[in-house]
Each structure stands twice: as structure tokens, then as C-alpha cells.
Amino acid sequence: MSIKEKEEEIxxxxxxxxxxxxxxxYIIELGKDLPLIDEKYKVEEKLIKGCxxxxxxxxxxxxxVMKFTADSDAIITKGIIALLIRxxxxxxxxxxxxxxxxxxxEIGLQEHLSPTRANGLVSMVKKMKMEAIQNA
Amino acid sequence: xxxxxxxKGFNVEEVxxxxxxxxxxxxxxxxxxxxxxATAQKPQVVIDAIDTFYAKENANIHRGVHFLSQHSTGLYExxxxxxQRYINAENSYQxxxxxxxxxxxxxxxxxxxELVKEGDEIIISAMEHHSNIVPWxxxxxxxxxxxKVIPMSTKGELDLDAYQNMLNEKTKLVSVTHISNxxxxxxxxxxxxxxxHAVGAKFLVDxxxxxxxxxxxxxxxxxxxxxxxxxxxxxxxxVGVLYGKExxxxxxxxxxxxxxxxKTVTFEKTTYNELPHxxxxxxxxxxxxxxxxxxxxxxxxxxxxxxxxxxxELLDYATAELKKIPEIExxxxxxxxVSVISFLVKGQHPYDVGSLLDKLGIxxxxxxxxxxxxxxxxSIPGTIRASFAFYNTKEEVDxxxxxxxxxxxxxx
Numbered sequence: 001m002s003i004k005e006k007e008e009e010i011x012x013x014x015x016x017x018x019x020x021x022x023x024x025x026y027i028i029e030l031g032k033d034l035p036l037i038d039e040k041y042k043v044e045e046k047l048i049k050g051c052x053x054x055x056x057x058x059x060x061x062x063x064x065v066m067k068f069t070a071d072s073d074a075i076i077t078k079g080i081i082a083l084l085i086r087x088x089x090x091x092x093x094x095x096x097x098x099x100x101x102x103x104x105x106e107i108g109l110q111e112h113l114s115p116t117r118a119n120g121l122v123s124m125v126k127k128m129k130m131e132a133i134q135n136a
Numbered sequence: 137x138x139x140x141x142x143x144k145g146f147n148v149e150e151v152x153x154x155x156x157x158x159x160x161x162x163x164x165x166x167x168x169x170x171x172x173x174a175t176a177q178k179p180q181v182v183i184d185a186i187d188t189f190y191a192k193e194n195a196n197i198h199r200g201v202h203f204l205s206q207h208s209t210g211l212y213e214x215x216x217x218x219x220q221r222y223i224n225a226e227n228s229y230q231x232x233x234x235x236x237x238x239x240x241x242x243x244x245x246x247x248x249x250e251l252v253k254e255g256d257e258i259i260i261s262a263m264e265h266h267s268n269i270v271p272w273x274x275x276x277x278x279x280x281x282x283x284k285v286i287p288m289s290t291k292g293e294l295d296l297d298a299y300q301n302m303l304n305e306k307t308k309l310v311s312v313t314h315i316s317n318x319x320x321x322x323x324x325x326x327x328x329x330x331x332x333h334a335v336g337a338k339f340l341v342d343x344x345x346x347x348x349x350x351x352x353x354x355x356x357x358x359x360x361x362x363x364x365x366x367x368x369x370x371x372x373x374x375v376g377v378l379y380g381k382e383x384x385x386x387x388x389x390x391x392x393x394x395x396x397x398x399k400t401v402t403f404e405k406t407t408y409n410e411l412p413h414x415x416x417x418x419x420x421x422x423x424x425x426x427x428x429x430x431x432x433x434x435x436x437x438x439x440x441x442x443x444x445x446x447x448x449e450l451l452d453y454a455t456a457e458l459k460k461i462p463e464i465e466x467x468x469x470x471x472x473x474v475s476v477i478s479f480l481v482k483g484q485h486p487y488d489v490g491s492l493l494d495k496l497g498i499x500x501x502x503x504x505x506x507x508x509x510x511x512x513x514x515s516i517p518g519t520i521r522a523s524f525a526f527y528n529t530k531e532e533v534d535x536x537x538x539x540x541x542x543x544x545x546x547x548x
Binding site: 020021024025028052053054073074075076077112119 | 163484485486487488491492495496502503517518542546547
């Protein structure tokens with residue numbers, strides 16, 4: 001499945017929720033289900049410090065594709081990480097680098113990627129792309 | 137604006153009519169605005185003052201002979217007079233317009249700072265926000281002075297014995313917050329000022345959080361400086377005030393150079409203007425100053441004893457209701473505090489709680505409140521802060537409580 005197709009799938013999943021709180025219940029669930037980052041990567045150099053919440057990101061290239069694992073101390077941040085990883089995992093570095101992640105806008109979660117939120121997510125996306133570029 | 141009569145008592149429903157934003161909706165829900173510590177909402181009279189100025193009165197001040205310039209200068213200076221009366225400053229020229237509290241403190245740190253020598257001591261407290269920490273660190277670095285910090289208890293009260301022991305003949309300035317933005321603690325600044333004066337030190341009161349909740353009389357406090365922001369007292373953003381004692385301000389060199397702050401300029405020598413202009417270089421935030429004056433005229437119509445009693449009732453009610461939720465942990469339980477409640481939900485990140493409350497239309501602040509050392513003191517990343525203004529209601533507290541219960545269920 002391409003990045004675009006995965007994004008469309010997520011948009012469809014969210015379409016059934018008419019209420020914000022339902023939407024967030026689903027995000028919280030995703031956050032709880034997010035496979036945890038290997039403890040050995042939960043170190044200072046993998047840490048992306050936000051003002052509000054923090055994110056740990058580990059990226060590597062496996063064969064031709066990028067593999068990401070991440071974690072956060074906030075569950076909503078984790079839920080959004082789960083979505084980002086689902087979209088960008090197993091994709092080529094070139095595709096990761098040019099992904100516009102427009103689905104976040106469509107499902108109404110772009111506010112979490114606004115720099116004013118300072119939750120580490122903006123920097124995380126930047127870092128995912130940087131890692132992809134370095135591995136291209 | 138017409139002079140308004142002082143109202144007797146306090147009627148929150150009437151007051152809410154003055155604030156149009158309180159009747160807006162967010163995410164199709166009624167806005168519950170509990171982030172007044174970050175900024176307060178504006179009454180219609182302030183919005184009208186801004187509107188009218190740009191529609192009918194706009195001209196630069198202090199320099200034109202034409203009608204509008206004279207008129208706008210008059211409005212601006214009248215606003216200064218209003219603020220002087222409100223804080224009971226000796227003279228209107230001791231009320232300096234700045235960009236806000238941060239700018240006011242930086243002005244003192246720079247200009248008064250020029251009088252600070254190597255080895256001199258500056259005292260701040262453990263509950264300061266960054267604006268009342270960083271300018272002093274920068275000053276100490278520049279001058280080789282020493283920064284000392286008054287410790288606080290876990291309840292969020294300053295250790296006044298430690299403060300007394302810190303004061304000595306090397307203490308040049310004490311700069312302490314009147315009311316803590318993160319904890320709501322009201323510090324006994326009047327006594328602290330007297331103690332500082334006893335060793336010949338000057339005292340700056342950071343009033344960023346206090347003017348919204350209480351009246352301030354700078355002569356009664358006997359402070360050397362009092363700093364506050366317009367936007368936290370129902371005025372516009374981008375304008376604030378530094379009050380200073382006349383002799384102290386006169387002894388200080390100017391802060392920034394430019395127009396308005398000069399008397400004569402030649403390439404060989406410039407002489408400086410008198411107070412307040414000496415510290416007000418360049419075209420100021422004219423409309424901001426005028427509308428801030430309007431905000432204080434509006435505040436002058438309140439019976440503040442009744443306002444404070446109402447806010448106390450609101451604080452007590454909210455605290456009692458929050459205490460009924462077993463997962464809530466409080467930060468800042470000083471005996472003397474204003475309607476600011478910092479708390480955490482056990483086991484939950486404040487970002488999650490805040491994000492979900494937001495979707496219920498409830499605006500609270502989450503994070504470190506620009507007071508990282510306070511969060512470090514409690515070893516927490518931040519808190520959730522509900523800060524109430526006089527226009528908040530018990531019904532809004534109830535909505536917060538119901539919302540919190542729902543959020544806690546969702547997160548656990």
C-alpha cells in the first residue's frame with residue numbers, strides 16, 4: 001500500500017466518528033496499542049524535547065525501506081505517533097521525505113502538529129524526514 | 137468614554153455581558169475560559185476604544201501641532217493619569233508605558249543594572265516565571281553580580297527567614313512576584329519590601345498576575361518598581377507599565393535611544409528628556425496605552441472588595457469540588473492565594489488532559505507555565521492550570537468538574 005492509500009484508509013476510519021470525544025477515544029486506543037520503542041533507544045540522543053510532551057524516535061533503514069519506532073510520555077501524542085508510523089513505515093526514504101501527511105488535516109488533528117503545541121511532534125516529523133534523506 | 141459609576145456589590149451575570157467573547161462557541165460548545173492567568177478577555181469598552189481610535193482619532197503623539205495629534209496626545213496622557221490614579225502613584229510621569237511586564241523588568245535590569253557593580257547581589261524567588269529570572273541572570277553575567285534565590289515550601293510559600301538571612305549591605309535589588317502564576321500564591325511583598333529597604337536595597341514587584349485579582353497601591357507597598365502587563369488586566373496586548381519611584385528613575389540612565397526620549401541631539405552630545413519620556417523611546421503603542429487607560433476606567437467601576445470576595449468564593453468552591461476527585465493532585469496550597477489552581481491527574485500527562493478538555497470547550501493551560509524551576513522543584517513536567525477571573529461562574533466550575541471526570545475515564 002502506498003503512503004497515499006494508507007492515508008486514505010485512516011481518513012475512512014475516522015469518518016465514522018461524528019464527535020470529537022469519540023475520535024479521541026480512538027486515538028487513545030491507538031496510543032495504548034503502539035508497539036513500544038526498544039528500551040535501549042529510550043535515551044537522551046533519541047529524545048525530542050517538546051515544551052509539553054516528549055517524544056523518543058528511533059529510525060533505521062531495513063533493506064530498501066525505513067523502519068520507525070517511537071514513544072511519548074503523553075498518550076494522545078502516542079496515538080498520533082501511531083498514525084504517523086503506520087503511514088511512513090516500510091516506505092522508501094524518498095517517499096518518506098516527500099510525504100505531505102495531508103491526512104492529519106483531513107481528520108482534524110493538524111493542530112497537534114502546530115509548533116505552538118510544542119509537543120515534540122513537529123520535530124519528530126522533521127526528524128523522520130531527515131533520517132529518510134540521510135538514508136536515501 | 138463616559139465616566140461610569142462604581143457598582144455596589146458584584147453581579148457576575150451583568151459583568152459577563154461586558155465581555156463578548158464569553159458568549160462564543162468553540163467546537164460547537166460554550167466556551168469555558170479558564171486561562172485568565174495567560175491573558176484576560178476584553179470588555180466591549182476596551183474593544184470600542186481601539187476601534188474608535190483607529191477610526192476617528194489616529195495620529196502620532198507628542199510631536200504634531202495639528203488637531204488630531206494634540207487630541208491623541210491628550211488621550212494617551214489621560215490614560216497615564218488614569219493608571220496613576222488606579223495604582224496611586226505619586227505622579228503620572230512615574231507611570232512608564234512599556235510593552236508589558238517582561239519589557240518593564242528588562243528595562244530595570246538594563247538601566248538600574250548599570251548601577252550594579254561586581255559582587256553586588258540580586259535576590260529573586262523560587263517561584264518566579266522566566267521573565268523575572270532571565271533578565272537578572274543576564275545582568276549578573278554582564279556585571280559579575282550574584283543571583284540569590286529565596287527558597288519555597290512544598291505548599292508554595294516563600295521561606296521568609298531565609299529571605300531575611302539573605303539580605304545584606306551587598307543586596308542591590310530584590311525582584312519578587314506579587315502573585316505566582318503557576319501556584320497562585322500571594323506573597324507578603326509589603327513586609328518583604330520593608331525588610332529590603334532596611335538594608336538599603338531596592339525592590340521590584342512583578343505584578344503580572346496581581347492587578348487582575350486585587351487592587352494595588354504602590355505608595356502603600358512602598359515598592360521602588362512595580363511592573364505589569366495590560367493584557368492581563370483586560371486591556372490590549374503589547375502594552376504594559378513600569379511604575380518607579382521618582383528618585384530611583386532619575387538616577388537611572390536611559391534604556392533605549394531614539395525619538396521622544398531626547399531633549400537636544402547634536403552629533404557631539406545628546407541630552408535626555410525628563411520622565412517619563414526618558415524611558416519611552418520611539419513612537420509607542422499609542423492605541424494600546426489609550427485602551428489600557430479605558431480598561432482601568434472600567435476596573436474603577438468595580439467594588440473590588442466584592443470582586444475579591446466573589447473570586448475567593450469561586451476558588452473555594454472549585455478547590456472543594458476538585459478535591460472530591462480522588463485522582464487530582466494539587467500544586468500550590470498556600471494559605472493566601474488567588475483563584476489559580478494548578479493540579480495534575482494522577483498517572484496522566486497534562487497534555488492529554490488539556491487536549492481533551494479543549495475538545496469539551498474548556499480552555500485551561502497545560503505545561504510549565506514559563507516557570508520551569510517551579511516544575512523542577514516538584515519534579516513534574518508541568519501542571520494543568522485553571523485560572524479564574526471575576527467573570528467566571530460556579531456553573532463553569534461544574535462543567536470543568538464534569539469534563540475532568542469524563543476525561544479521566546477516557547484516559548484510564
